[in-house]
Amino acid sequence: MSLQRILFVDDEPNVLRAYDRSLRKFAGGWHLSFETDPLNAWNRIQNESFDTVVSDVRMPGLTGLELLKLVKNDAKVHDLPVIIVTGEADKGLKQQALDMDAADLLNKPVQLEDLVARVRNALRIKGYADQLKESNELLERRVAERTLELEASRVDILWRLWKAAEFRDEETGNHVLRVGSYSRVLARALGKDADFCDTLFLAAPLHDIGKIGVSDAVLLKPGKLNEEEWAEMQTHCEKGVAILSDQARSNFLAAECVDSSIGRAVACRATNPVIEMATVIAATHHEKWDGNGYPNGLSGMDIPLAGRIVAIADVYDALRSRRCYKEPFSRERSLSILREGSGSHFDPNVVDAFFDSFPEIVAIENGLTDDAQEEPIPPCESSTVAGAFSGGCLQTTEISTEMGSTES
Template identity: 55%
Template sequence: MKQHVLFVDDDTNVLEAYRRGLRDRRDQWELTLIPCSLLAWDTLQKRSFDTAVFDVRMPGLNGIDLLTRVQQTPTLRDMPVIIVTGEADRSLKRTALNLGAADLLNKPIDREDLLARLNSTLRLKAAQDALRVQNQLLEHRVRERTAQLVASRLDIIWRLAKAAEYRDEETGNHVIRVGCYSRAIARVMGLDAEFVDNMLIVAPLHDIGKIGVPDSVLHKPGRLDHREWRVMRKHCDMGAEILSDECRFKHVARRFGADSQTLAHVLPADDPVLALATSIARGHHEHWNGAGYPHGLQGEEIPLEARIVAIADVYDALRSERPYKQAFSVDRALSILAEENGTHFDPAVYEAFLLAFDEINALESEFNDAAAPLLSSQVHDEDECLVC
C-alpha cells in the first residue's frame, strides 16, 4: 500500500522539482502537490496523509500557521510535518519545533536530505499507526474483560437477591420487579443515567438482611408479637452490614494474594454500587413522616434511593400472592398507595410512580409469576400487608 505525502509551496517550480526528484518513489509514495496553503488546509480536512512538507513563506496561511492548525486538530495531530525555509533563522526553527514540527529543511533542498527526512517521518507515522492499532486492540480487550467482570458481579448480586427471596418465601420474580419498578421511577424523576441503571442492579437486594432473621419469625403464619417484630426489624441493619464496604472478605482476599487488578474490578474501594445497595437495605422501611424503622428517619433524611424502593416494594407486595394473602387488585393497591402518600411515601416519589405507572404495569405483566388474580386481600391486619 502506498504512503501519502503532501507538499505545500506557493512556488510551482519548487513543487515540480519535488515531483521530478521523487519520481523513482512512485511505486511507494503517492505525492500530492498543492500551490495554495488555504487549499491545502481544505484538502487536509478531507483526506489523510502520512506526512507533509510545508514551505514557511506563503500568502494567506504561512507554513507556521498551517502547522499550528494541524497540531490543534485531533485527527491531524499525528501527521509528521517537515517545515521548509530559505532562512537560517534559529528563532523560526525553534518556533516550528516547539509547535510540533517533526523536522526542518533549508532551501536549496538536497535530494538526499529530503529522502532521509521523508523516510524518517514516514517510519514515525507507521510506528504511530501500529501503536494506535495496538492500543485500540488492548482497549477492546480491556472493555471485554471489564464487561465480563461487571456481568459476573451483576449475576452474583442477583443470585444473592434470589437467595434472600427464597428465604422469605416471596414470589419468584419479586426482586426483579422491584428492581425494574425502581429504575422506571428513577428515570421519570430525571435522575442521572448511572443512578437509574444502578437502581435496577441493587434494588433487588433490599431485603437481603432477612437471611439473618430466624425461621421462627420469618415464617410465622400468624401475627408477630412485639419481641418478634423487634427481631424482624433488624433485617434492615443486617442487610446494610452484609452489603457494607466494611465486609471483611476484602481483607481476606487481599491477605491471601488475590490478583490486584482483578480485585480492583470485583471489589473496588468505596464501591458506589454497594454503597447504594447498603443505603437501600437500611432505609427502605423508613416512612416519610418518621414512623418507619429501623431509625425513624423522616423526610429527606431518608436517602432518595430508599424512598424509591419503598414504594416499588410495597406496590409489588400488594399485587403479589403470598402464603398468607391473596393479591390486591390494581385499583385497591393504587388506593392504598394514595392513602399512604405523604405519610409512608415521599410525595415526589409517589408522583413519579404514577407517571411511570404505565411502564410499571407493563413490567408487572412481563415478569408476572403466574398472572396473579385480581382479588382483594384477606390478611390478618391491613397494615401488615405493606411489607414487613
C-alpha cells in the same frame, strides 16, 4: 505493501514540479501528491490518508504554520508529521515551528539528500505512531471485553444473592426484578443521571437480603405476627447491612489472611458502587417520611433517595403480589393505598413520580409477571382493609398499617 502517501504544499507550481522530478527515483514506495492551495491541502488532509506533509511556510490564504496548527489541533490527524520548509533568515519562524511540534525543518534552497532523509525520518515517526495507535486500540478492545466480562460476572453474583434471599421467602425472582425496574423508572422520572439509575436497578433487588437471617417461623408465618415476632422481622434491615457492608471484609483481613492470593484480592478490592447503594437501601427502605419507620426513625430528606424510591417500589409490588398471608390487590386499590401514604409513609415527590410514570410501571409489571395467575381482589370502598392482611406482619386493619405490613 501499500504506498506511503506524502503531500507537498507550496503556492509556487515550479517548486512542486521540482519536488516531483527530484523524488521520482527515490520514491519507489511513495505516492506523491501536490497542492498549491493550502486550504485545499487542509481539506485533503481531513478527508484522505497521508503519512507525511511537506509544507512551505509563507503562503497566501493559509501559512504553513497555520496549517501545522490545524493539524495538531485536530484529534483525527494530530499525529501526522508535518515538515516545514523555511528560508535561512527565518530563525524566529523555525523556533515557532518546532514549538508547535513540527516533525522537522528544511532550509531553502532544499537539497535533495536533505529532503529524502527528512521525509524518510518523518515516515518512520508516522509508522511508529500508527503501530502505537493500533496497539492502544487493541488494548482498549481487550479492556472493554474484559470489563464486559467482569460486569456480567458482577451481575451474575448479584443475581445469586437475590436468589439466596428468595429461598428464605415466598417472593419470586420476578419480585426483585420488578422492584429494581420500578426503581430505575422512578429515578429517571426524578431526573437522576444514568449512572445512578443503573446502579439503583442492580442494587434495589438486594433490599431484603437481610431476611436470610430471619427465622422461617417468622418469615413464613401465615398468621399475624406477635410483638416478639414483629421485632425479629424488623431486624432484617440491620442484618442486610451486616451482609452488604465492609465489616465482613474487615473481619476477613483481621484474620491474617492477607498473605494469601484471596486475601490480597480482598485487600485491594475497589469500592463497589452497587454494593454501597444496596447497603444504604437495606438500611433505609423501611424508613417513613414522617419518621415512624424503622430501624432508625429517619424522616424526610434525612432518608437517602435510594431508600425513598425503593420503599414505594417494594410496597407497590408487595400489594400487587400473592403472599402467604394475602391475595394480590387490584391496581386501583394499590394506587389508592400509595396515594394515602403520600406525605406520611412516602416522599410526596416520589409518589408523584410513580403516578407520572405509571404506564411504564404497568409495562414492567406485565412483562415480569409471576408464574401463578393472580386474580386481583375487588377495590376497597372504605378506609379499612377488612382483614385482607390477616397474616404476615399486619398488626391492625387500617390502611396506614396495611402498608407497613406489605413492606416487611
